[in-house]
Amino acid sequence: MARTGRRPGQTQTRDDILVAARNQFAAHGFRGATIRGIAAEAGVNPALVHHFFGSKDQVFVEVLNLPFNPALLVDTLLSGPREQIGERILRLFLGLWESPDTQLPFFALVRSVTTSPEVADQMRQFLETAVLGKVAAALDLPPLRLTGAAAQMMGLAIVRYVVKAEPMASATEDEVVALVAPVVQYYFDG
Incomplete structure (x- = not known):
């Protein structure tokens, strides 16, 4: 049998x-x-x-061995008061860059999307569908505002973690959040 x-x-x-x-x-x-x-x-x-x-x-x-779960990212953005989204997403983002488990994959991801048009295109499609589109729809937010927030955070990551420009590179998480979270929040409230 x-x-x-x-x-x-x-x-x-x-x-x-x-x-x-x-x-x-x-x-x-x-x-x-x-x-x-x-x-x-x-x-x-x-x-x-x-x-x-x-x-x-x-x-x-x-x-792609992505160092983050898009569902967690979307849930983090959408859970809690809207007026605290900037701080929530920024703390999550900084935590991912600073964690030993996700830091190297994030560096590899940045290198991949900046050197391979194919990977960049796939990542763009993925982010638009799995993250940005869902959040924009849930918050009734124009997609341009959401991509503006993403650009702000990617610029921060490049300056703080890749270029390591001081004093941003050695600032505490709380200092970075106090400085940048209001700017990120603007994209959600503006």
């Missing part, structure tokens, strides 16, 4: 899905790639893609 269920031992399925996802994102971009397309290329049922990763957003996070 044939056994049902998963085969015992290690499986290559997860890795096969990631390889297929890389190919699909490279060929079609974030918006054009689909769970069905990824599953078809990997030779698995789409339910297995969902089993291993949950959503297309999470597959993309794994493929």
Whole structure:
């Protein structure tokens, strides 16, 4: 009698899905790639893609080894009083850059998006769909304001963590938040 269920031992399925996802994102971009397309290329049922990763957003996070969870980012922005969004998002952002677990992946991400037009395009599509579009819709905010806030924070990251310009590089988190959070908040309130 044939056994049902998963085969015992290690499986290559997860890795096969990631390889297929890389190919699909490279060929079609974030918006054009689909769970069905990824599953078809990997030779698995789409339910297995969902089993291993949950959503297309999470597959993309794994493929690019992104150092953040977009759902957490969106939840952080949307939870709590609107008048404190600037501080919430800035503290989350600084925490990601300063954590030993996420700092190196963030540096790799910055290098990748600034040196590869393909990676930059995929990242742009992903951010527009998985983060910026969701937050703009939830807050009834013009997308330009949200991308302005993102630009402000990326500029801060470049100056503080990549260039390490003083005194910004050695300022405490509280000093940076006191200085920059009102500017970020402006994009949400303006």
